[in-house]
Amino acid sequence: MGGSEAGDDSKDSKPKGNRGISFLDFIMRIVAILGTLGSAIAMGTTNETLPSFEQFIRFKAEYKDLPTFTFFVVANGIVSAYLAVSLVLSILHIVMSGARITRVVLIFFDTVMMAFLTSGASAAAAIVYLAHKGNARANWIAICQHYNSFCDRASGSLVGSFIGVLVFLLLIILSALAL
Numbered sequence: 353m354g355g356s357e358a359g360d361d362s363k364d365s366k367p368k369g370n371r372g373i374s375f376l377d378f379i380m381r382i383v384a385i386l387g388t389l390g391s392a393i394a395m396g397t398t399n400e401t402l403p404s405f406e407q408f409i410r411f412k413a414e415y416k417d418l419p420t421f422t423f424f425v426v427a428n429g430i431v432s433a434y435l436a437v438s439l440v441l442s443i444l445h446i447v448m449s450g451a452r453i454t455r456v457v458l459i460f461f462d463t464v465m466m467a468f469l470t471s472g473a474s475a476a477a478a479i480v481y482l483a484h485k486g487n488a489r490a491n492w493i494a495i496c497q498h499y500n501s502f503c504d505r506a507s508g509s510l511v512g513s514f515i516g517v518l519v520f521l522l523l524i525i526l527s528a529l530a531l
Contacts (some may be wrong), residue, residue: 370449373530377523378442384519385435388469391512392428395421395476398505420475421506427472428513431465438462445530452531459527466520473513480506 398421399414415421438461441454483503486494496503 370530371446373526374442374445374449377526377530378439378446380519380523380526381435381439381442384516384523385432385439387512387515387519388428388435389432391473391509391516392425392432394505394509394512395428396425398502398509415506418479420479424472424476424509424513427468428516431469431516434461434465455527455531459524462520462524462527466517466524469513469520470517473510473517476506476513477510480510 395415415425438458441458444454445451480503482492482494483499483506484494484496486492
């Protein structure tokens with residue numbers, strides 16, 4: 353009997369560890385929501401108008417002008433919504449630390465969302481790089497010399513998105529460890 357009691361103690365200690373991992377999972381999902389939602393809002397409200405020599409002509413830069421930035425905003429918005437919904441399962445894992453099937457489901461969807469977020473952030477990062485540096489071979493000039501505010505906000509929105517990617521990576525590892 354003594355051996356089985358020791359085995360029972362080890363079973364009791366694992367759910368306590370899983371409960372701690374589940375709580376960390378919950379906190380990390382909130383951090384990822386803040387990063388991705390903040391990125392979507394920052395990019396979605398990015399615009400700048402430059403005055404010109406003529407009174408009736410104005411040069412305007414908005415995120416909608418580039419389909420890549422639109423994809424970035426949509427990807428961050430979808431991932432933010434997913435993270436908000438996944439908070440319910442995260443709370444379930446805190447309460448019921450032995451739930452394995454929902455952890456596997458979260459690992460799958462977290463991986464899909466991480467790939468989606470990575471593609472949106474990487475595509476936007478490429479455009480922001482071109483906006484800052486230009487490309488002499490393609491005759492694309494760097495526009496950030498003229499649109500400073502637009503480029504600063506676009507660059508800043510990338511930070512929150514890549515933080516979200518990093519948090520997803522950590523969430524996947526944590527969920528795998530909790531299994």
